[in-house]
Amino acid sequence: MAGLRERKKQQTRTHISDVATGLFLERGFDAVTVAEVAEAADVSVNTVYNYFPAKEDLFLDREEEVVERPSERVRSRAPGESAPEAVLRGLRTDIEERQPWAGLGEGYERFVSVAFSAPTLTARLIHMMYRTQQRLAETLAEEAGDPAGDHRAEFIAGQLMAVQGAVYRTAGQCALDAWSVEETARLMLEKLALAETLLSPEVRDYARRPVAG
Known part of the structure; x- marks a missing residue:
């Protein structure tokens, strides 16, 4: 089960980052809010911050x-x-x-x-x-x-x-x-x-x- 949970967490993290990167590339980094990223990724703002403590982490996730x-x-x-x-x-x-x-x-x-x-x-x-x-x-x-x-x-x-x-x-x-x-x-x-x-x-x-x- 631990392995499955970790995979799901990684999938969620990747999904959020991919959605955020798409928005940043389309509109620019400063023009996109974390709330907009959360809405587009269909997660809560708190979930975004749980995976990415800073907005910059969304773009530079590696x-x-x-x-x-x-x-x-x-x-x-x-x-x-x-x-x-x-x-x-x-x-x-x-x-x-x-x-x-x-x-x-x-x-x-x-x-x-x-x-x-x-x-x-x-x-x-x-x-x-x-x-x-x-x-x-x-x-x-x-x-x-x-x-x-x-x-x-x-x-x-x-x-x-x-x-x-x-x-x-x-x-x-x-x-x-x-x-x-x-x-x-x-x-x-x-x-x-x-x-x-x-x-x-x-x-x-x-x-x-x-x-x-």
Whole structure:
């Protein structure tokens, strides 16, 4: 029964978020109230807030996945692969596979327009980037076994997230300029390849996982 309850809760959460996102994309974030979302989703306002404590959570409902993704790539890196290589490889794979979270889904220009037309959403996106970088720095330090007071993980995380941020901004600008997904992906890969050449050998080799045997 617990499994069924959890599935139903997740279905309700997804339904509310999907309805809200549709309204935001149609009318803009600030023009839609939580009460209107509740009515359209056929739930109470209290139910909406039970699943989404803040209105911004309705639009950015996968924040935790975004924050955790680079760290998860570090933790699951292959033998012989360094932590930065794992992060950049994951980003390259996302682009090659045209993943929507990399800004390569059809209609992404509407998401960008809504996100950057609402100050509270823009602020939330900036905070998400900060959290992602902080989480990655912690993971890097743990995986490398850095002693307390060693700040390399902090600065390496900053460099990696600067690369990711620049590549993602390219997707957003291309979407607003009405580029095709294929054209956008090609430019993103070019920029990513260039960024990799600008990282120092010490950064690229950081926290390399030993090869067994």
